[in-house]
Amino acid sequence: MRQIRFIAQKEIYHILRDVRSLVIIFVMPMLMTVLYGYAINMDIEHVPLAIVDQDQTAESRTLIERFYRSRYFFRAKAAPEYNDPEQVMRAAGAAAVLFIRPGFERAVQNKTDFELGLTIDGSETSQAAAVQGYASALLNEFLQDHLPPGTEVPGVRLSQQVLYNPDLQSSHFFVPGIVAIILLMISALLTSITIAREKETGTLEQLLTAPVTPIQLLIGKLLPYIGIAFIDGLLVIGFAKVLFAVPFVGSFWLLLVVELIYVTTALSIGILVSTGVATQQLAMQYALLLTMLPSVMLSGFIFAIKNMPVVLQMVSRIVPATYFLKVVRGIMLKGSGFEVLAAPAGFLLILQVVLLTIAVRRFRTRIG
Amino acid sequence: MGYLSISHISRSYGPVVAVNDFSLEVNRGESFALVGPDGAGKTSLIRIICHLIDADKGTVSLDGRDTADHFDQLKPLLGYMPQTFSLYPDLSVEENLTFYAGIYGLTGAAFRRKRDDLYGFSNLAPFAKRRAGSLSGGMKQKLALSCALIHEPQILILDEPTTGVDPLSRRQFWEILHDLKRQGVTILVTTPYMDEVARADRACFIFRGEKLSEGTPTELASQFAGQIYFLDRKPSPELMRQLQGSEGLTARAFGSAIHLYLSPADRLDRHAPALHGAGIDPNSLTRIPPKLEDRFIQLMEQGS
Amino acid sequence: MTDHAVDITDLTRKFGTFTAVDRLSLTVEKGEIFGFLGANGAGKTTVIRMLCGLLKPTSGTGHVAGFDVLRQYEQIKRTIGYMSQKFTLYRDLTGRENLDFYGHLYNLGNHALKDRIAELTERLSLGPFIDRLSGALPMGWRQRLALATAIIHRPTIVFLDEPTAGVDPVFRRLFWELLYELADEGTTIFVTTHYMDEAEYCERISIMHNGKLIELGAPHELVRKHQASNLEDMFIDLIRPQGAAVAAN
Numbered sequence: 001m002r003q004i005r006f007i008a009q010k011e012i013y014h015i016l017r018d019v020r021s022l023v024i025i026f027v028m029p030m031l032m033t034v035l036y037g038y039a040i041n042m043d044i045e046h047v048p049l050a051i052v053d054q055d056q057t058a059e060s061r062t063l064i065e066r067f068y069r070s071r072y073f074f075r076a077k078a079a080p081e082y083n084d085p086e087q088v089m090r091a092a093g094a095a096a097v098l099f100i101r102p103g104f105e106r107a108v109q110n111k112t113d114f115e116l117g118l119t120i121d122g123s124e125t126s127q128a129a130a131v132q133g134y135a136s137a138l139l140n141e142f143l144q145d146h147l148p149p150g151t152e153v154p155g156v157r158l159s160q161q162v163l164y165n166p167d168l169q170s171s172h173f174f175v176p177g178i179v180a181i182i183l184l185m186i187s188a189l190l191t192s193i194t195i196a197r198e199k200e201t202g203t204l205e206q207l208l209t210a211p212v213t214p215i216q217l218l219i220g221k222l223l224p225y226i227g228i229a230f231i232d233g234l235l236v237i238g239f240a241k242v243l244f245a246v247p248f249v250g251s252f253w254l255l256l257v258v259e260l261i262y263v264t265t266a267l268s269i270g271i272l273v274s275t276g277v278a279t280q281q282l283a284m285q286y287a288l289l290l291t292m293l294p295s296v297m298l299s300g301f302i303f304a305i306k307n308m309p310v311v312l313q314m315v316s317r318i319v320p321a322t323y324f325l326k327v328v329r330g331i332m333l334k335g336s337g338f339e340v341l342a343a344p345a346g347f348l349l350i351l352q353v354v355l356l357t358i359a360v361r362r363f364r365t366r367i368g
Numbered sequence: 369m370g371y372l373s374i375s376h377i378s379r380s381y382g383p384v385v386a387v388n389d390f391s392l393e394v395n396r397g398e399s400f401a402l403v404g405p406d407g408a409g410k411t412s413l414i415r416i417i418c419h420l421i422d423a424d425k426g427t428v429s430l431d432g433r434d435t436a437d438h439f440d441q442l443k444p445l446l447g448y449m450p451q452t453f454s455l456y457p458d459l460s461v462e463e464n465l466t467f468y469a470g471i472y473g474l475t476g477a478a479f480r481r482k483r484d485d486l487y488g489f490s491n492l493a494p495f496a497k498r499r500a501g502s503l504s505g506g507m508k509q510k511l512a513l514s515c516a517l518i519h520e521p522q523i524l525i526l527d528e529p530t531t532g533v534d535p536l537s538r539r540q541f542w543e544i545l546h547d548l549k550r551q552g553v554t555i556l557v558t559t560p561y562m563d564e565v566a567r568a569d570r571a572c573f574i575f576r577g578e579k580l581s582e583g584t585p586t587e588l589a590s591q592f593a594g595q596i597y598f599l600d601r602k603p604s605p606e607l608m609r610q611l612q613g614s615e616g617l618t619a620r621a622f623g624s625a626i627h628l629y630l631s632p633a634d635r636l637d638r639h640a641p642a643l644h645g646a647g648i649d650p651n652s653l654t655r656i657p658p659k660l661e662d663r664f665i666q667l668m669e670q671g672s
Numbered sequence: 673m674t675d676h677a678v679d680i681t682d683l684t685r686k687f688g689t690f691t692a693v694d695r696l697s698l699t700v701e702k703g704e705i706f707g708f709l710g711a712n713g714a715g716k717t718t719v720i721r722m723l724c725g726l727l728k729p730t731s732g733t734g735h736v737a738g739f740d741v742l743r744q745y746e747q748i749k750r751t752i753g754y755m756s757q758k759f760t761l762y763r764d765l766t767g768r769e770n771l772d773f774y775g776h777l778y779n780l781g782n783h784a785l786k787d788r789i790a791e792l793t794e795r796l797s798l799g800p801f802i803d804r805l806s807g808a809l810p811m812g813w814r815q816r817l818a819l820a821t822a823i824i825h826r827p828t829i830v831f832l833d834e835p836t837a838g839v840d841p842v843f844r845r846l847f848w849e850l851l852y853e854l855a856d857e858g859t860t861i862f863v864t865t866h867y868m869d870e871a872e873y874c875e876r877i878s879i880m881h882n883g884k885l886i887e888l889g890a891p892h893e894l895v896r897k898h899q900a901s902n903l904e905d906m907f908i909d910l911i912r913p914q915g916a917a918v919a920a921n
Contacts, residue, residue: 206448209420210468532757534866535868598892621849623872
């Protein structure tokens with residue numbers, strides 16, 4: 001019995017004297033609770049809405065003001081004169097487009113039937129559902145204000161059209177995100193241990209006296225993993241498509257190219273981590289820390305980025321998963337083309353080069 | 369200047385001085401042993417020579433060129449075997465050799481020739497496909513040595529290659545080193561074993577980061593100032609007390625025998641009373657030559 | 673019941689078809705300092721494990737510290753002390769905390785343990801180092817701490833594996849003076865070593881080869897008997913088949 005007591009006592013010494021673990025045990029959870037608590041915001045607000053006012057009357061302008069004054073919507077970028085809602089949505093970067101046909105004011109005043117067109121981007125499922133609700137509520141509020149109490153609401157309604165995910169299936173929303181996150185995590189994990197392992201086992205010491213430069217070493221280590229991670233990605237995407245019947249509207253080749261860039265970026269994160277730590281265990285911890293939570297919380301996987309505090313929004317800008325998610329959703333659900341995807345893909349490319357450059361710089365050809 | 373020239377090297381880790389103003393010339397084609405206990409600075413010095421850590425002060429030159437500036441060009445001249453096994457345990461013997469050969473640019477038929485040469489002296493051919501991690505200690509040493517030799521370096525630097533290895537394997541290892549020396553390779557070895565000094569052409573003692581003494585094995589031992597006598601008696605506590613009682617005489621137990629130490633100017637008969645008192649005839653004592661350990665201790669004690 | 677510290681006859685240990693130890697017979701007196709030599713794989717470690725009660729012999733009989741080596745290995749474990757070659761104490765605990773821990777594991781009471789630690793600190797001159805983290809101790813002091821831990825429960829037999837490998841010569845002499853004191857008090861000391869210098873500190877040494885004991889006696893007597901120039905040459909001549917011996921230089 002006393003053996004147990006003394007072993008437990010000794011273990012307490014070990015725990016208390018391992019400062020790094022203590023930090024992870026106490027500080028990290030607190031930090032993460034604070035950070036991510038703010039990120040998790042299920043209230044959809046500030047949705048970019050484009051309104052095309054073909055009526056151009058006092059009533060239509062009042063309606064528009066009503067929509068934009070609410071906290072649910074804000075004015076999307078100025079849209080050129082398109083008639084196609086989808087084009088407007090793309091051009092304006094909006095999540096929804098409200099079309100006010102000519103005749104709105106007359107319909108309101110004469111209390112006749114009228115349809116307003118609301119086109120919603122269904123690829124962000126939870127948002128889409130919210131937009132439907134808000135828009136209806138705001139319209140009803142507007143109509144109520146025009147009538148004396150007790151009178152019937154005129155037949156002005158919203159005709160809704162959901163693009164890209166008409167049934168608002170949440171799997172269409174989540175599964176691309178899962179693909180992005182898994183790829184990021186596994187890739188970073190793969191490479192994170194490689195250099196740390198050579199440090200830990202002592203094989204690096206031998207290698208450093210041989211004619212190998214840091215760049216040669218890092219790239220040589222990176223290459224096999226690109227192949228593996230790429231195939232891994234294909235498997236995950238394939239599974240997703242088959243198991244969850246996620247649509248695939250856009251170009252498969254485009255997705256492959258961007259996937260290649262993405263996994264290389266993720267692998268570069270792992271390499272960077274690996275150059276900075278001395279043990280494999282730490283390397284894995286850091287790799288997971290840097291990839292899993294940020295990509296789950298901040299990439300737009302579940303929680304809308306625009307609803308987060310500005311600080312977190314900026315952090316999400318350097319999470320690779322954010323960009324890949326846009327690309328995956330874009331290709332799978334919207335059939336987005338090169339023009340739309342060039343920017344996120346380009347950013348991933350830049351990020352990768354930056355990460356590798358830092359890794360090469362940080363790689364010390366000395367052992368202490 | 370020697371083939372390897374170490375000039376006033378110093379290195380500290382915070383407040384701890386690991387190497388202190390250390391200078392040494394190792395001549396082309398000689399085998400040199402750097403002897404000292406753990407913590408003496410051997411590994412730090414070796415790592416500085418191999419450009420793995422920086423010195424705080426001083427320079428190292430190889431083949432006339434400063435290693436700080438030219439190390440990338442000098443790498444092919446140097447074969448390094450670190451203290452802990454640093455090859456890949458999950459690769460086979462042959463795969464490890466192939467890898468290092470490739471890094472140094474040796475492939476194809478030339479590699480196979482070299483590999484067969486190496487298998488020749490190491491007897492590792494039967495184990496070519498075995499994972500390096502499952503080799504015995506002695507075989508690991510031989511593999512590590514093979515990888516250090518694969519590119520035919522001009523100078524071989526071995527950090528404690530024989531630690532923990534039994535005397536027979538150690539002797540065999542040195543036989544291999546002698547063969548290499550005959551082929552013109554310069555050899556620098558660090559070791560905590562005093563007796564390995566005897567196998568090298570020259571050696572130096574290192575302690576607390578400083579060079580205590582340098583010379584051929586015979587020179588080093590004979591520098592011992594004093595006389596040592598062998599007494600074939602069991603060192604019981606009372607006997608030891610009686611002997612220690614004689615001024616200027618130091619008695620040390622050695623298993624079931626005793627060594628008596630006298631200073632150079634002293635004479636055995638001056639201690640006759642104490643010896644007779646213990647029932648020992650001074651004439652029965654045989655003089656024995658000093659061992660390197662005796663000299664090392666003497667230098668350590670002088671230093672402090 | 674026997675008065676020897678170790679008394680074994682025809683002790684054998686097989687692993688499958690491989691005979692690691694082949695009919696070893698050995699008698700070691702109380703308070704003797706005994707050295708165990710042999711190439712790696714010669715069977716030394718297996719013998720030590722059997723003597724420590726960690727491994728059951730395949731056949732043979734014997735007693736260690738008066739306990740039957742086949743049936744009373746639990747008691748054997750409690751009366752012996754072991755110091756391994758690698759530093760196996762907890763580096764993030766101080767010397768005192770390590771001693772405390774092991775003392776308690778060996779069932780020393782609080783009072784007795786405190787006294788014992790004070791006694792060992794004094795004897796092994798651990799004073800300034802006892803409250804420092806063990807991992808931060810210089811090499812030679814670590815060995816002393818490891819020795820203190822091995823003898824905390826006053827074992828009658830202590831097994832030391834390469835106790836002074838890599839330690840500076842002055843420290844080695846001081847360490848061995850401690851061992852001589854312990855031996856004078858009746859503790860039997862077993863040392864395994866590859867270091868010929870260390871072997872010479874032993875009263876008697878044994879050489880094992882391929883599981884068999886091939887030589888036994890006082891170091892200087894063996895050198896004389898085999899007409900070798902030193903212990904190492906003698907060892908190598910015994911182990912290496914004749915005719916293959918090459919001059920050392």
